[in-house]
Amino acid sequence: MKKTTIAVLGVGLIGGSIALSMRRDPEIRVVGYDVRQDRLDKALTSGVIHAGTTDLQTAVREAHIIFLAAPVEQIFSTLRMLDDLELQSDVIVTDVGSTKAEIVREALKVIPPHVTFIGGHPMAGSHKSGVEAASDRLLENAYYVLTPSAGTSEQQVNRLADILSLTRAKVVQMDPETHDQVVGAVSHFPHVLASALVNLVAGYDGDDGWHARLAAGGFRDITRIASSNPRMWRDVLLQNREPLLKIAKDWANALEEVMDLVKAGDADRIEQFFQTARDFRDGLPERKAGALPPLYDLYIDIPDHPGEIGRITTLLGARQINIINLQIRETREDIYGALRITFQSQSEMEKGEELLRYFDYNVYKRV
CATH class of the missing domain: 3.30.2130.10 (VC0802-like)
Incomplete structure (x- = not known):
């Protein structure tokens, strides 16, 4: 029986972790692609992939499933390059981007008719980056969202879901727009808030440095995501613009309402504001993987x-x-x-x- 070939385009943390998961099946051959040979060398020597190449056509020619495991902006350029390459007739192309609607729309415009594109978002991460941090357990018990378009073959969706079972993630389906609204609220906008709060405190920090000194501890914990890659989050916000603009408006209204309670001295409703938030927050599963990586x-x-x-x-x-x-x-x-x-x-x-x-x-x- 001929082996299934998986092409992973981008052998960083997520791509490397997917590759390691795929290698659980001895009938799967994993080919890695990256623009940097040193990354491929690391992936090869650590056993993440079976073969590696810096030539995109070589990577995808025999692939039955192609993972675009690159930052959001590079996913768009890679989709356009695939249009000029020789691909298998039943190939599935999927991505790992944290925004979906724009990517799915672009894929439907540029990929050849015989190619099936299914948007994907593995909702897991790590405090480290690079293929050296990859793990076959990174996606275990995390949600892996698939966002097939309306005309996508159910058989192809099931085929991809079956392959993804090797990651031991919880594969769920969602339409691209709903995905972007949900993830915008629970992941993208919190990054905006964390960075805005850090910038605010940095602006308050005068010559005495008291803000910086007293901001250690809990402040570092609640703003940890402000240390994320600035370029990556620039691209995420631009690609998820409309949901984020709506969320920001709702947030501004919510903040104005609670500040009105402070201005009016309404102690009971201020307490209720915090109680409602506490009840919802305490009901969240503490150690389950979600849109933001949990702290262990x-x-x-x-x-x-x-x-x-x-x-x-x-x-x-x-x-x-x-x-x-x-x-x-x-x-x-x-x-x-x-x-x-x-x-x-x-x-x-x-x-x-x-x-x-x-x-x-x-x-x-x-x-």
């Missing part, structure tokens, strides 16, 4: 003694528990500080928590 953090009380951090990391390392970040918070001389440890996944976090509790450390999920 533990906080550990540690005395301000030499060697304590080294002991903790040694304990975790001896059990092959992967740590992706460490941060000391609220440390004071001769008293307990708080060490925040960020893990790669929920399972790693749970193993770390069990181990540290066994060695009598006080471990918390939040501080």
Whole structure:
């Protein structure tokens, strides 16, 4: 039986993670494409792909499914290039962009009639980037949204969904416009808010630097997504313009309403404002993957003694528990500080928590 060939165009974090998932099936051959040979070399030596090339035609010629695993703006240019290339007659082309309506419209205009395009959005990410951060578990239990157009063959949609089962993601379907509205509200607009808040505080920060000093801790947590790639988010906002303009208008109205309550001194309704938000927020699944990657953090009380951090990391390392970040918070001389440890996944976090509790450390999920 002839192997299924998967072409992954862009072997970064998402493309590499999809490629690793596809390799679970021995009957699948994964070909990687990238404009940079060094990225392909990393993907090859780490076993992410079976073969790699910087020639687009070579990458897609035998492919049965093509993943466009590139930033949003590059997806458009790649779609246009596919129109001039030799492709299999039953090939499925899909993308991983976080906006869908504009991409689907462009694909329907430029791809050949014998090619099936199905928009896709794997709703998972990581605090790291590049193929070296790729994992066959990155998409596990995350939502993977498919946005087929009205005339797309159901058989082809099912075929793609079957292949995506190798990622162990939850594959769901949505029309492109609905996707962009939902993701605009829960992912794109929060990035705007986080960056706007950081810029506001930066503008307040005078020569004494008090805003920057006191903005550590919780402020860093709620604005962490402001550290995202500026160029990527520029393109996302421009491609999802209409939903975001509507969301921004609704947000401005909501903010004006609560500030009117503050102006009027309406204590009961101010409290209700926070209560309503708290009820909805507390009802969200804490560790489920969504539009924004979850944080897998533990906080550990540690005395301000030499060697304590080294002991903790040694304990975790001896059990092959992967740590992706460490941060000391609220440390004071001769008293307990708080060490925040960020893990790669929920399972790693749970193993770390069990181990540290066994060695009598006080471990918390939040501080």
